[in-house]
Amino acid sequence: SQQGEEDPQALSIQEGENATMNCSYKTSINNLQWYRQNSGRGLVHLILIRSNEREKHSGRLRVTLDTSKKSSSLLITASRAADTASYFCATDADGANSKLTFGKGITLSVRP
């Protein structure tokens, strides 16, 4: 399956610390996306990184992609209590009509 797998499953950190979450996948991709889901809400798109990109930034978010290792990481710097949420990576396989496949998610808790 093309499904991305996030690691760790759960992460608990203190406010102000950095949070690093990883996603691994199995086959070649066109792009990889990260989404956030607050409790009881829908997913919100955070960032998209294409297969020919290695790093991308958006505010306090930094995403890296290593296609040779088939992995990506999402770094949230200077975390805040409001960052408490589940984070999902989504990948799409190389090929026509490929659709996004979501991982099972990482639960991040940021303690005030």
Place this chain on the structure above:
Amino acid sequence: NAGVTQTPKFRVLKTGQSMTLLCAQDMNHEYMYWYRQDPGMGLRLIHYSVGEGTTAKGEVPDGYNVSRLKKQNFLLGLESAAPSQTSVYFCASSPGGLRGMQYFGPGTRLTVT
């Protein structure tokens, strides 16, 4: 801009009952999707649509039907609900194809007893 809206927000059904979940988007997106989210399973694609009048099966289509009669609406039907369909259902839309960024609705929590 309301974005993607879903009705209802919560529903309890008895086994064998039917219902329709409504998804509406006001962003003029061509692509729309229905997912279900279960604990430990992530999001799984049920059905999707690449435009008005079109629908296609996703990863877990059995027990569900969909219709896209209008571009802005995507309906998900359960003809005979089963306890295995207890889940949170999310609708999403995207402007830029099946691989692009998706906009999600707030979800519908369905319990089948």
